[in-house]
Amino acid sequence: xxxxxxxxxxxxxxxxxxxxxxxxxxxxxxxxxxxxxxxxxxxxxxxxxxxxxxxxxxxxxxxxxxxxxxxxxxxxxxxxxxxxxxxxxxxxxxxxxxxxxxxxxxxxxxxxxxxxxxxxxxxxxxxxxxxxxxxxxxxxxxxxxxxxxxxxxxxxxxxxxxxxxxxxxxxxxxxxxxxxxxxxxxxxxxxxxxxxxxxxxxxxxxxxxxxxxxxxxxxxxxxxxxxxxxxxxxxxxxxxxxxxxxxx
Numbered sequence: 001x002x003x004x005x006x007x008x009x010x011x012x013x014x015x016x017x018x019x020x021x022x023x024x025x026x027x028x029x030x031x032x033x034x035x036x037x038x039x040x041x042x043x044x045x046x047x048x049x050x051x052x053x054x055x056x057x058x059x060x061x062x063x064x065x066x067x068x069x070x071x072x073x074x075x076x077x078x079x080x081x082x083x084x085x086x087x088x089x090x091x092x093x094x095x096x097x098x099x100x101x102x103x104x105x106x107x108x109x110x111x112x113x114x115x116x117x118x119x120x121x122x123x124x125x126x127x128x129x130x131x132x133x134x135x136x137x138x139x140x141x142x143x144x145x146x147x148x149x150x151x152x153x154x155x156x157x158x159x160x161x162x163x164x165x166x167x168x169x170x171x172x173x174x175x176x177x178x179x180x181x182x183x184x185x186x187x188x189x190x191x192x193x194x195x196x197x198x199x200x201x202x203x204x205x206x207x208x209x210x211x212x213x214x215x216x217x218x219x220x221x222x223x224x225x226x227x228x229x230x231x232x233x234x235x236x237x238x239x240x241x242x243x244x245x246x247x248x
Contacts, residue, residue, distance in 0.1 A: 018051040020248045025222055027241030031072045032232035040069040044241075056085040056104060077113040082106055082139075084125050102127040108141060116154025120144040121163060134169040134180075141165075149194055158199055161189035183207040183222070190231075199231035208243055218245040 023046035030039050048061040062079040084106035088095045095103050108121030123141025130136045141163045149157035169182035183206045190201040203225070210220040226237040 014054040016052045016054070018049070020047075020049045022047060022246045022248065024244045025241040027222075027224075027239050029067075029073075029224070029239050029241075030226075030229060030235050030237040032230050032235045034230075034232055035072040037235075040067040040072065042067050042073065042241075055089050056083065056106075058083050073114075076115075078111070080108065080110045082108040082121070086127075096129075099128050099130065100126050101129040106139065106141070112155075114154070116148040116152045118146045118148075120146060123163075130168075132170055132172070134171055134182075136168040137166070139163070139165040139167065143188055145191075156193035156195055156197070158193050159191040161191040163188045178212040180210045180212065180218075181207055182210065198233070200228040200233040202226065202228040202231060210243070210245070216247050218247070219243070220245075 023044075025042075025044040025046070027042060028039050029042045031037055043066040045064040045066070046061055050059045051057060059082045060080070062077065065073040065076045065078065067073045067076075084104040086102050086104045088102040094101070102125075104125035104127065106121075106123055106125050108119075108123070110119040110121065111117065121141040121143060123139055126138040126140075128136040128138060143161045143163045145158045145160055147157045148154050163186060165184055165186040167184035169180055171178065171180040173179065185203070185205040185207075188202050188204075191199050193199055204227075205225045206222055208220055208222045210218040212218045220243045222241045222243050224237060224239045224241065226235075229235040229237045
């Protein structure tokens with residue numbers, strides 16, 4: 001965390017662009033069978049930040065998950081941080097090849113409070129130049145577990161695996177109204193937990209459809225599709241959540 005704080009401090013002093021927003025989502029989400037099964041209405045409060053600086057860019061979000069039913073994700077906290085170092089920016093020379101407009105090296109950290117989960121994701125980013133997109137990235141990373149494990153009262157620790165993630169934003173207009181489709185689709189490979197149990201590979205897609213009436217507010221929906229949610233082969237989620245975003 002000290003390393004990430006140092007990266008953030010450097011980027012603040014050389015920031016080229018910045019976007020910070022608060023989000024509120026409301027929807028009915030599935031509960032994996034290992035946590036009791038069923039479903040529960042969730043309120044999710046999110047602080048999200050993205051910024052660019054001299055040598056790359058940073059992305060961070062923190063979710064406060066408030067399930068209406070006690071138990072799974074009842075007042076839980078989950079966050080992710082990614083710092084990307086652009087080889088094109090560092091070299092001072094574009095690294096273009098076909099649709100690839102830049103190559104980056106990044107480090108990610110995923111952290112969950114209640115489950116005592118911590119993952120490190122060192123990887124490679126391919127920035128894509130796609131017509132009409134504000135940005136599009138293909139990230140390929142190791143998925144390294146550094147969790148405390150079941151002995152700490154959290155989720156079982158897991159073997160290391162890999163992740164592939166496509167993240168994007170595509171603005172468009174209808175008449176005089178501004179909209180956007182943005183989000184990500186990720187694939188995380190299968191692995192085993194500390195008890196030898198199978199943790200299935202999953203696909204998680206979280207596209208958002210936003211109506212942007214002005215530069216500060218956005219209304220819309222987020223569709224969450226999660227095959228093998230949290231590695232549970234018996235839980236495939238398909239849920240629509242109401243979305244409100246306030247840009248700071």
